[in-house]
Amino acid sequence: MVSKPMVVVLAGPPCSGKTTAGAWLASTLPGIHLHVDAILTAILPGSDRCLQDRRLAYEVAARAIKPVLDRGLSAALDCTYSRKEYREQVVSNVPDDAPLVVIEFLVSVAVALDRFENRQAHHAIDLTPAIVADKVRTYPYGAGTATVNSELSTNEIRQQILRSLAVVLDRGKWVDGGV
Structure with missing residues (x-):
């Protein structure tokens, strides 16, 4: 599948299929699925999902990247990743x-x-x-390595994901493409 551990960010608006794809991808690579919403629930079970709490969950997910890679596993991160600050956290935690x-x-x-x-x-x-x-209408697409139409069949989505794993990301462009 892949020659060495990698970091794959599954980004997009709510209800676009990221979580389903993240679970599948983590088992395929192999790797660990870092689902930011689940991390938030785990670290702050009573959270009202305010911005401060969401920021913490994104930071925890980003800081988990290096230990995952150090264990020879890939990291599949899953959340909207529309904000520049969250994108920067990922980029600065990926060697x-x-x-x-x-x-x-x-x-x-x-x-x-x-x-x-x-x-x-x-x-x-x-x-x-x-x-x-609103999040679907305003999502800042275009700076990732690939865009997957999540309305395709599961098999087509998986094939698009696998093909995209060889594409090199322009890290600066992705960060700058956030809001």
Whole structure:
């Protein structure tokens, strides 16, 4: 599959398929799935998902990268990663010699809202239909190594992800592409 451990960021708006893909990818690489929403639930179970708490969860996920790589495993990070500060945390915690791939998950508002309505238990308890729709409409796409249409079949999505693992990320462009 991959010749050495790598870091793969699965980014995109809510309900775009990142978490499902992250769990699959971590088992495929092999690696560890660092799901930022789940990390937030684990470290602050009573959180109201305020910005301060979300910032902490993103920081914990970013700081977990090096220990994961040091164990010979890949890290699959999963969350929106729309803000520059979160992107910078990732880049500054990935060694220069470690491959970093960012896969952006594309989804339409209609499909995201349908997924949100039918979603089973999920850690992102602060979401509402209005927030989901807004985040889908305003997501800053374009600076990752690949964009995956998450409305394709599971097999097609997985094939696109695997093909994207060889693409080199422009780390500065990705950070600057955040909001």
